[in-house]
Amino acid sequence: MAGNLESPEARQAALREVRRMLGRQAYLAQLAQQQDPQHRALVEQLAEKQEATALSMLLSRLHAADIADILEGLPFDERRRVWNVVCAERGGAVLLEASEAVRGWLVGEVAADELAQVLAQLDAEDLAWIAEDLPREALDARLAQLSSSEQQWVASALGYDEDSVGILMTREYTAAAAGSTVADLVARLQHDGRLPGQTDAIFVVDGRGVLQGRIALEKLLLVAPATALADILQQDIVSFRPDDEAQEAVNAFERYDLVSAPVVNHRRQLVGRLTVEAVMEWMHESSHEDLLGSAGLAGEEDLYAPVRESARNRAYWLAVNLCTAFIASRVIGFFETTIAQLVALATLMPIVASIGGNTGNQTTALVIRALALEQVRNDNLGVVYRKEIAVALLNGLSLGLVVALFALLLYHDWHLALTIGLAMVVCLFFAAIVGVSVPLLLKRFDRDPALGSSTLVTAFTDSLGFFVFLGLATLLLV
Amino acid sequence: MAGNLESPEARQAALREVRRMLGRQAYLAQLAQQQDPQHRALVEQLAEKQEATALSMLLSRLHAADIADILEGLPFDERRRVWNVVCAERGGAVLLEASEAVRGWLVGEVAADELAQVLAQLDAEDLAWIAEDLPREALDARLAQLSSSEQQWVASALGYDEDSVGILMTREYTAAAAGSTVADLVARLQHDGRLPGQTDAIFVVDGRGVLQGRIALEKLLLVAPATALADILQQDIVSFRPDDEAQEAVNAFERYDLVSAPVVNHRRQLVGRLTVEAVMEWMHESSHEDLLGSAGLAGEEDLYAPVRESARNRAYWLAVNLCTAFIASRVIGFFETTIAQLVALATLMPIVASIGGNTGNQTTALVIRALALEQVRNDNLGVVYRKEIAVALLNGLSLGLVVALFALLLYHDWHLALTIGLAMVVCLFFAAIVGVSVPLLLKRFDRDPALGSSTLVTAFTDSLGFFVFLGLATLLLV
Numbered sequence: 001m002a003g004n005l006e007s008p009e010a011r012q013a014a015l016r017e018v019r020r021m022l023g024r025q026a027y028l029a030q031l032a033q034q035q036d037p038q039h040r041a042l043v044e045q046l047a048e049k050q051e052a053t054a055l056s057m058l059l060s061r062l063h064a065a066d067i068a069d070i071l072e073g074l075p076f077d078e079r080r081r082v083w084n085v086v087c088a089e090r091g092g093a094v095l096l097e098a099s100e101a102v103r104g105w106l107v108g109e110v111a112a113d114e115l116a117q118v119l120a121q122l123d124a125e126d127l128a129w130i131a132e133d134l135p136r137e138a139l140d141a142r143l144a145q146l147s148s149s150e151q152q153w154v155a156s157a158l159g160y161d162e163d164s165v166g167i168l169m170t171r172e173y174t175a176a177a178a179g180s181t182v183a184d185l186v187a188r189l190q191h192d193g194r195l196p197g198q199t200d201a202i203f204v205v206d207g208r209g210v211l212q213g214r215i216a217l218e219k220l221l222l223v224a225p226a227t228a229l230a231d232i233l234q235q236d237i238v239s240f241r242p243d244d245e246a247q248e249a250v251n252a253f254e255r256y257d258l259v260s261a262p263v264v265n266h267r268r269q270l271v272g273r274l275t276v277e278a279v280m281e282w283m284h285e286s287s288h289e290d291l292l293g294s295a296g297l298a299g300e301e302d303l304y305a306p307v308r309e310s311a312r313n314r315a316y317w318l319a320v321n322l323c324t325a326f327i328a329s330r331v332i333g334f335f336e337t338t339i340a341q342l343v344a345l346a347t348l349m350p351i352v353a354s355i356g357g358n359t360g361n362q363t364t365a366l367v368i369r370a371l372a373l374e375q376v377r378n379d380n381l382g383v384v385y386r387k388e389i390a391v392a393l394l395n396g397l398s399l400g401l402v403v404a405l406f407a408l409l410l411y412h413d414w415h416l417a418l419t420i421g422l423a424m425v426v427c428l429f430f431a432a433i434v435g436v437s438v439p440l441l442l443k444r445f446d447r448d449p450a451l452g453s454s455t456l457v458t459a460f461t462d463s464l465g466f467f468v469f470l471g472l473a474t475l476l477l478v
Numbered sequence: 479m480a481g482n483l484e485s486p487e488a489r490q491a492a493l494r495e496v497r498r499m500l501g502r503q504a505y506l507a508q509l510a511q512q513q514d515p516q517h518r519a520l521v522e523q524l525a526e527k528q529e530a531t532a533l534s535m536l537l538s539r540l541h542a543a544d545i546a547d548i549l550e551g552l553p554f555d556e557r558r559r560v561w562n563v564v565c566a567e568r569g570g571a572v573l574l575e576a577s578e579a580v581r582g583w584l585v586g587e588v589a590a591d592e593l594a595q596v597l598a599q600l601d602a603e604d605l606a607w608i609a610e611d612l613p614r615e616a617l618d619a620r621l622a623q624l625s626s627s628e629q630q631w632v633a634s635a636l637g638y639d640e641d642s643v644g645i646l647m648t649r650e651y652t653a654a655a656a657g658s659t660v661a662d663l664v665a666r667l668q669h670d671g672r673l674p675g676q677t678d679a680i681f682v683v684d685g686r687g688v689l690q691g692r693i694a695l696e697k698l699l700l701v702a703p704a705t706a707l708a709d710i711l712q713q714d715i716v717s718f719r720p721d722d723e724a725q726e727a728v729n730a731f732e733r734y735d736l737v738s739a740p741v742v743n744h745r746r747q748l749v750g751r752l753t754v755e756a757v758m759e760w761m762h763e764s765s766h767e768d769l770l771g772s773a774g775l776a777g778e779e780d781l782y783a784p785v786r787e788s789a790r791n792r793a794y795w796l797a798v799n800l801c802t803a804f805i806a807s808r809v810i811g812f813f814e815t816t817i818a819q820l821v822a823l824a825t826l827m828p829i830v831a832s833i834g835g836n837t838g839n840q841t842t843a844l845v846i847r848a849l850a851l852e853q854v855r856n857d858n859l860g861v862v863y864r865k866e867i868a869v870a871l872l873n874g875l876s877l878g879l880v881v882a883l884f885a886l887l888l889y890h891d892w893h894l895a896l897t898i899g900l901a902m903v904v905c906l907f908f909a910a911i912v913g914v915s916v917p918l919l920l921k922r923f924d925r926d927p928a929l930g931s932s933t934l935v936t937a938f939t940d941s942l943g944f945f946v947f948l949g950l951a952t953l954l955l956v
Contacts, residue, residue, distance in 0.1 A: 065733040073853055075861070097733075099851075186699055195696045198737060200678065217695055218673045221664055254762050255543040255575075257755040259676060259737055276754050277735040283758070284732050287765045288847055291928070294772075295843030296836055303853055304861070307868040314840050314873060318833065322877060325832040326884060333825045333888070339817075346824035347811045350940065353828070354803040355796065358774055358933075362792050365773030369766055373577075375551055375781055379497075383553070383782070390785040395796060398789075406804060410811070450769070455836075462828065 014062060018070055021054050022078045055085045064093035072102045075304050080109065087114065092121025096130060101302035103133050116141060124150035125170055128157035165249050166242030168282055169263045169272035172196035175203045176229060178212050183225035198275040200259035204233055209269040211262055213237055239264050240274055246282050247372065253279045293451035296321065317455060324459030328353075331463045335470035341478050344411050345470060348420055351403055353465030356427040359395065360457040363388045363435025368449050371439060385436055392432035393425060400424035419476050423469035427461070430468070434460045492540060496548055499532050500556045533563045542571035550580045553782050558587065565592065570599025574608060579780035581611050594619060602628035603648055606635035643727050644720030646760055647741045647750035650674035653681045654707060656690050661703035676753040678737035682711055687747040689740050691715055717742050718752055724760050725850065731757045771929035774799065795933060802937035806831075809941045813948035819956045822889050823948060826898055829881055831943030834905040837873065838935040841866045841913025846927050849917060863914055870910035871903060878902035897954050901947035905939070908946070912938045 059067055059082070067086055071079050071094070083106065086094055095106055095118055107115065119127070119134070119142040131139055131154070143151055153171055160166030174195060176185050185202065189195065201214040213235040223232055238252055239262045252258065253276055263272040292300065296317030301310055332339070332349070339345050367384070370376045376384060404421035408414065438456050439449035537545055537560070545564055549557050549572070561584065564572055573584060573596055585593065597605070597612070597620040605624075609617055609632070621629055631649055638644030652673060654663050663680065667673065679692040691713040701710055716730055717740045730736065731754055741750040770778065774795030779788055810817070810827070817823050845862070848854045854862060882899035886892065916934050917927035 063734060069733075069851070072851075073855070073858070189696075190700050193700065195700075197735060198678075199696065200676075200737070217699070218667075218677065220699055221695070222668050222671065222673075250762075254758050255547075256541060257675060259678070259754065276737065276758070280732050280754070280758065280761070283761060283765075284728075287761075287768075290765075290769070291847060292843050295839045295932075297840050297843060301844055303848060303858070303865075307865060307872055310865065310869045311872045311876075314837075314869065315876075317840075318836055318873060318877060321833060321836045322829075322880065325829040328832070329825050329829050332828065336821045336825060339824050340821045343814045343818045343824075346817050346821075346827075347807050347814060349824075350810065350828065350831070350944075351800075351803040351807050354806070354940070355799060358796055358799045359792070361773045362775050362795075365770050365775060366779055369769060370781060373547070373550075377551070380551070380781070387781075387785060387788065391788045391792065394785060394789045395792060398793075399796060399800060402800065454773075462832070466828075 014058065014066065014070065017058055018055065018074075018078075018082060021051060021058070022081060051081070052085055055082065059086055064090055065097040067094050068098040068102060071106075072099060072303065076105070076109075079105070079304075083110075087118055090121075091118035092126065096122065096126050099300060100133065101300045101305065103130065105302055105305075107133060107135065107138075112138065120145070124153045125157075125172070128154045128167070131158055132162075160242055161245075163246045163282075163286070164242065165240045165244040165246060165263055165274055166272075168246055168249070168278040169240075169242065169274050170196070170278065171272055173203060173260075173262070173270070173273035174199060175205050175209075175270055176215075178204045178206060178230050178233065180229055181225065182220055182223055182227045182229065182232070185229060186220055186225065196273075198260055198277050203262050203270055203273070204229055205270050211239060211264050211268050211270045214262070237261070239268075241265070242271065246279075246286070249274055250279055250283050251373075290448075290450040293448070294454050296455055317452075320455060321459075324455070324462065327459070328462040328466055331466045332470065335466075335474060338470060338474045338478050342416070342473070344407075344413070344416060345473050348403075348407055348416075349466055349469050351406075352420065352423050352427050352469045353462045355399060355403075355424065356431040356461035356465040357458045359392055359428050360431035360435035360461045361454055363392070363432050364439050364449075364453050364457050367436055367439045368453065371443055371449055376440070381440075385433070388432040388436050389429060392428040396425035396428035399428075415477055416473075419472050420469060423465075423472050426472070427465050427468045430464050431457075431461045434464070492536065492544065492548065495536055496533065496560060497552070497556070499529060499536070500559060529559070530563055533560065537564055542568055543575040545572050546576040546580060549584075550577060550781065554583070554587075557583070557782075561588075565596055568599075569596035570604065574600065574604050577778060578611065579778045579783065581608065583780055583783075585611060585613065585616075590616065598623070602631045603635075603650070606632045606645070609636055610640075638720055639723075641724045641760075641764070642720065643718045643722040643724060643741055643752055644750075646724055646727070646756040647718075647720065647752050648674070648756065649750055651681060651738075651740070651748070651751035652677060653683050653687075653748055654693075656682050656684060656708050656711065658707055659703065660698055660701055660705045660707065660710070663707060664698055664703065674751075676738055676755050681740050681748055681751070682707055683748050689717060689742050689746050689748045692740065715739070717746075719743070720749065724757075724764070727752055728757055728761050729851075768926075768928040771926070772932050774933055795930075798933060799937075802933070802940065805937070806940040806944055809944045810948065813944075813952060816948060816952045816956050820894070820951070822885075822891070822894060823951050826881075826885055826894075827944055827947050829884075830898065830901050830905050830947040831940045833877055833881075833902065834909040834939035834943040835936045837870055837906050838909035838913035838939045839932055841870070841910050842917050842931050842935050845914055845917045846931065849921055849927055854918070859918075863911070866910040866914050867907060870906040874903035874906035877906075893955055894951075897950050898947060901943075901950050904950070905943050905946045908942050909935075909939045912942070 062070075067082070067090070071082060074082060083091070083094075087110070095103060098106060110118070115138050119138060122142070124146055127139065127142060143154060146154070157167055174189070176188070199217060201216050202220070203214050204212045206212055213233040214237050215229060215232055215234065219232050238256055238258060240249055240252075242263055242265070252261070258276060260273055260275045262270055263274055265271050288300070296314070298313050298316050301313050367376065370384070400421035403424055404417040407420050408417035411417075435457055438460070439453050442449040442453060540548075545560070545568070549560060552560060561569070561572075565588070573581060576584065588596070593613075593616050597616060600620070602624055605617065605620060621632060624632070635645055652667070654666070677695065679694050680698070681692050682690045684690055691711040692715050693707060693710055693712065697710050716734055716736060718727055718730075720741055720743070730739070736754060738751055738753045740748055741752055743749050766778070774792070776791050776794050779791050845854065848862070878899035881902055882895040885898050886895040913935055916938070917931050920927040920931060
């Protein structure tokens with residue numbers, strides 16, 4: 001087994017070593033430039049060979065996931081040189097472990113025949129996992145080399161939703177018939193010589209492949225060999241359907257401390273296995289997606305991606321935000337005559353909008369969490385709305401008082417102070433309603449409430465804050 | 479084993495069933511009110527007993543995690559009644575599985591002797607896990623009942639950082655001496671009768687308890703009984719130290735697909751075991767914390783918490799936000815005479831601030847992700863700054879152009895249009911710098927960059943946007 005770089009320090013050290021080697025190589029290349037033409041080719045060849053050997057020795061000790069990581073930390077030219085060393089033997093594994101950003105770069109960078117060579121290292125399951133990042137032709141060419149059952153597997157996996165159990169499950173599992181004994185099963189396992197990764201249990205099925213239950217691996221060690229499997233069968237177990245949402249699987253794995261679980265079709269026939277590895281991978285990716293998405297980024301971004309590509313990645317939500325900013329600006333524009341009469345309004349109005357946005361987003365975050373934990377139901381929606389409104393009103397009163405004092409201190413105008421205090425209460429009232437409604441609506445339309453909620457809520461509360469404050473000012477002050 | 483509610487539908491159904499029972503109980507209580515006093519007590523008693531029996535039957539089929547979940551979905555009075563049914567036998571398990579919010583409620587709700595009874599169901603490890611949510615006296619009283627080695631364990635666990643491996647590790651693991659054979663080990667395991675949860679490997683230690691390696695459980699099934707453990711020992715394995723950061727462990731578990739890993743002290747002596755269960759639990763909690771924290775909430779919140787308590791949970795960040803809003807407001811106040819001369823400035827200024835905030839937060843999200851993946855190092859900080867500034871300038875030019883056109887269309891003023899276009903470019907330039915710097919600084923001061931980054935960045939970009947736009951306008955327009 002290849003060595004693991006367990007600590008960040010060890011990974012940093014390996015990365016430094018790789019960069020040092022690449023640096024020495026650059027120096028040798030420079031040296032070669034100073035030679036006369038006949039010698040230059042020789043020195044270059046020598047240097048290249050030396051680098052490849054040294055790098056290859058270092059990289060062979062590393063896990064593919066670590067190599068993928070090192071690639072992500074390197075500028076493009078150095079990345080290419082490291083890739084050249086690993087691609088022939090472990091390119092497939094590295095491609096599989098790479099983040100979406102690096103995978104995209106690799107697929108775009110390597111020639112068609114090199115990509116074919118790398119994909120040849122991957123099996124049906126690997127291909128299904130990264131299919132959407134591959135060029136259609138390259139994928140099809142590789143699929144044509146697979147057996148028809150493997151092709152079917154890929155086709156069915158690609159038919160499932162991106163965030164479903166079907167796309168996460170593996171076809172590698174060990175199943176046994178309920179009729180046999182522990183000795184039979186162990187003999188069979190010994191004959192196979194190995195178990196699929198993260199196997200903590202053997203699944204037991206009947207003659208038609210219908211799931212009967214599971215037997216923990218440790219049971220096979222602990223009971224007498226003559227024991228019938230039926231006697232140690234655990235029947236009341238967690239199973240999934242391919243079209244279950246991945247989030248449900250995450251919740252169940254966390255709740256019941258699972259390592260692996262069977263996936264069954266509508267007739268309860270065993271069709272696959274879900275492992276904690278795949279569940280964690282999905283959790284990890286989806287939390288990054290949520291982080292990036294809630295800040296208004298379309299996707300993962302390569303640290304060394306060209307500026308233009310990065311700018312494009314951010315343009316979508318910036319454009320959305322620009323539209324909402326234009327709307328907010330027009331709301332203010334509607335009250336220009338009021339502002340012209342009392343410039344203090346322009347100074348104070350961002351306070352109302354800002355606190356409104358903050359309040360709305362607090363509510364939204366709580367609702368997103370409650371939705372993920374399935375705590376919000378139709379029968380307690382009223383409770384959620386009532387509570388959020390009450391909290392907003394309470395905070396509106398106290399913050400409104402502070403803001404009113406602030407305004408009074410600055411402008412010595414009782415009416416202005418009262419107006420902004422009142423505006424705070426009204427604005428926070430609506431912010432709470434918007435904060436609950438936006439994630440609920442996104443969820444109802446089958447969108448991820450974590451993505452875009454914040455932008456939408458802020459868009460509402462900005463315009464709302466300006467409208468409420470300036471509207472009240474127009475009514476009460478001028 | 480208690481049954482699991484694998485699907486959300488099944489959980490919802492159980493919850494409905496619980497509520498239906500509680501509803502019937504309410505009806506019976508009402509009925510009792512209509513009886514004459516002698517009968518009332520009898521009817522009440524009968525109804526109570528009936529409810530307790532029916533509820534107890536239903537709940538006995540459920541996993542403690544599901545009961546904790548059902549509790550969280552119930553209003554306080556119904557929650558109390560469900561708790562009364564489970565507390566005597568499974569109160570400890572439910573307390574352990576409950577979210578922080580529900581645990582806080584339970585601890586506050588139950589009487590001291592009831593709490594003592596529930597804590598008596600928990601072992602040293604469970605106590606360490608929830609210690610910070612327990613009243614000091616209750617914890618101490620329970621600790622006094624434990625053996626001194628267990629007390630030591632709790633004390634050492636409580637000595638570790640909240641987000642460290644030490645607090646997540648379990649003392650339940652199976653270790654063997656390298657000198658023995660597979661047959662010896664299996665005989666010992668059979669004698670013990672069971673293995674700790676999520677055991678995928680036996681750890682091998684030498685006479686002084688120093689970790690030598692691991693043997694996968696499946697190996698014990700697959701090799702001949704006479705095999706020496708030393709021959710199947712896997713030496714090059716991932717291990718942790720108690721003071722490693724939990725985030726490192728998450729990365730390693732995900733990277734190397736681990737189910738469990740040994741924890742060793744500075745002399746490489748085995749001191750504990752980290753399981754994927756604990757890692758997932760931490761991941762789950764920390765992603766919720768990040769979600770809530772980035773929206774400006776101090777902690778988890780019970781859906782049914784009193785309004786005043788919830789308002790307090792949100793007050794801290796609202797107060798911070800209020801201060802930054804006051805500062806932004808004073809920045810605008812500084813330019814009041816300029817605005818008085820050209821009211822259009824008040825209408826347009828939120829656009830610059832809003833886009834600046836969005837740009838800064840995009841950059842911050844990318845840097846937070848890169849920090850979590852350890853992609854940002856001292857030697858490529860320059861790359862990150864340069865790239866983010868370049869992207870911001872590119873987007874600043876294109877968005878600046880659009881905003882300038884918008885201003886021109888509305889106010890037919892070339893100078894105003896140029897000013898806002900220029901302001902966009904300048905503001906986005908600084909937003910990129912702030913967006914990179916804030917999470918880096920938080921990280922340098924050992925704070926979680928995901929918490930508060932967004933509020934701080936927005937605070938900067940708001941004031942910055944107003945200052946740059948109004949400042950340029952003062953210089954160029956009036």
